[in-house]
Amino acid sequence: MAAGSGNFDYTNRDYDALVASLLDTAALKLPEWTDRSDNDLGRLLLELFAQVGDVLLYYQDRIANEAFLATAVERRSVIDLLGLIGYTLATPAPAAVDLVVTARNDTTTPLLVPPGARFATEAAPGRPPVEFSYLPVPSVPLSLPRDGTGGTVTATLTCLNAQQIADEVLGTSTGDENQGFRLAQRPVLLPRDPDSKEYLAVEVDSGGGFERWERRGTLLQSRSGDPHYTVRIDAEDGAELIFGDGDRGRVPPAGATVRATYLIGGGLRGNVGARTVTVAKPGVNSPVDVVNPLAAAGGAERESIEHARALAPYVFRSRQRAVTAADHAAQAESVPGVARAIAVSPSWNHVDVYVVASGGTAPGDRLRAQVLAHLAGRAMVTTLVSVRRPVFVAIGLEVTVGVEPTFYRADVRSRVEEALGALFAVERLEFGQSFFLSKIYEAVESRSGVAYVQVTAFTGVRSDPPGQQVEPTAGLIQLQPREFPTAGARVVRTEGGLA
Incomplete structure (x- = not known):
């Protein structure tokens, strides 16, 4: 200069x-x-x-x-950056629930539950119903025989917190390379596995009837005549179908009609409690009673930037393979609907993967099957993988809170319950986590209006064997590696303050 x-x-x-x-x-x-x-x-x-x-x-x-994964804050930037290493952010996941359907056996007409039949929770002021759809694969109705001899007949069916958009016409092919067709509805639900045939079906009609095309994670390995396509999810959870260029993947012929059947919905709100899905929507050919004996599980919001930023580099380093126990846990956590996972090896060629579903609940059979299918193609050939439910330890609390003279008891009670609930948010919990009594005092005393706090009960109860007590030692409830903490019975009493 x-x-x-x-x-x-x-x-x-x-x-x-x-x-x-x-x-x-x-x-x-x-x-x-x-x-x-x-x-x-x-x-x-x-x-x-x-x-x-x-x-x-x-x-x-x-x-x-925005050019670096560690500092990017916009979702579209993270999507583009992780796309360079073959990692796609997970879409929302639908909760699954097993419903017991009961009908009167007063006729010989079979009970028919068609695909797309809907069931829901009861609506309440300020709380719209949560709907579940019967979406079997293959898409055939459930037929339950009846002989008219009286009594009732029952059937169990698995439903998803999702809505199916059937045979949506996306447009007409121009015959150009790398054509894109956008799905009209969102948020689109897709499995983590890019080669999965679940949730999304794309068909192309070139004049001789509709032909089913196959989804692929990339078209790099596709040949010129392969009926393959890829899916690109944007920052707003919309989806665009991308077809080939004639060398890598077939080009839909000019004038061909492209249509798709896909699912939208999902999210945490689908994780409803047991015995809450009690409404059968029109569609079933006879009046039925319906109930879910167990809570719905597996519903999750779309993958957050923070989760992808932490998990993607690890998955990339393992080259989408599961060799170590940590690899198995990371791959399991990449499945939409899985909140936490841990893997242990009881023998040299056996791996047990313990999974907690989103919302901190036990995984249902459907989610366990999805995790097992995801790991099956990534584990070593000689490795036997089992997906298991963890042992939950419900932490029970009884808390007496003194309220400052100028604060209302109801307001302070609400803030204390919120603080205690935040302690059991699944993203803050880990397998084998030690639960300290001091954390209870710290959380409650941090809330405004609290003059003092006394914890009068602090216990843990195992889910297996059911009801087994876990007594604290020196203000600490120590969990085993395969145990996961969850919120148990909670009693909050207030004294002092304003009524």
Whole structure:
């Protein structure tokens, strides 16, 4: 840099730094300008330039940050970055529930439950019903024989918290390479496995009837005549189908009609409790009673940026293979609907994977089958993998809270219950986690309006064997590696304060 041209610190680029740099440069370039008061026109011009520079440099920093996984904050940037290593962010996952359907045996007409039949929870003020659909594979009705001899007949069916969009026409092919067709509804549900045939069916009619095409994670291995396509999920959970270029994947012929059948919905709200799905929507050919003996499980929101940022590099390092116990756990956690997983090896060629579903519940049979199928293609050939339910330890609490004189008891009670509930959020819990009594005091005492707190009961109860007590030792409930903490019975009493 030439002498007298001024030195700039390009790492200090906020408004104040730019104003100071411009004033220093002005002293070198325009020594005759000596009035630098806030009222001076030259000072005003410098400050305007500094403001523009501050805004431009802010956006330059933002753009630079979006180029790195550790600093990116926009979902579309994370999607693009992880796409470079073959990792796709998981879509929402639908909760699954087993329903027991009961009908009167007063006729010889079979009870028919068609695909798409819907069942729901009871609606309440401010709480819309949660619907579940019967979506069997293959898509055939459930037929339950009746002989008219009286009594009742029952059947058990698995339903999903999802809505099926059937035979949606996406458009007509132009015959061009790499054509894209967008699905109209969102959020689209897709399995983690890119080669899965679940949830999404795409058909192309070239004039001789509709032909089923197959989904692939990438078209790099596809040949020119293969009826393959890929799916690209955007930041708003919309989906676009991408077809081949004639060399890698077939091009749909010009004029061909493209249609799709797919699922939308999912999310945590589908994890409803036991005996809450009691409403049968129109569609079944006879009046029925319906109930879910067990809670729904497996519903999850779309994968968060934080989860993908933590999990994707690990999955990439293992090259989508499960060799170590940690590999098996990471692969299991990549399945939508799985919140936590741990893998243990009881013998040299056997791996037990313990899974907790989203919402901190036990996984249902459907979710366990999905995890097993996901691991089957990634584990070593000689490894026997089992997916198991963990032993839950319900942490029971009785808490007495003293309320400050100027606070209402009901408000403080609500804040305390919120604090205790946050302690059992599944994202904060781990297998084998030690649960300290001091954490209870810390959480409650941090809430405004709490004068003092006394924990009068602090116990754990195992789910297997049912009802087995886990007594604390020195203010600590110690869990075994295959045990997972969950919220148990909780009693909060308040005293003092305002009524």
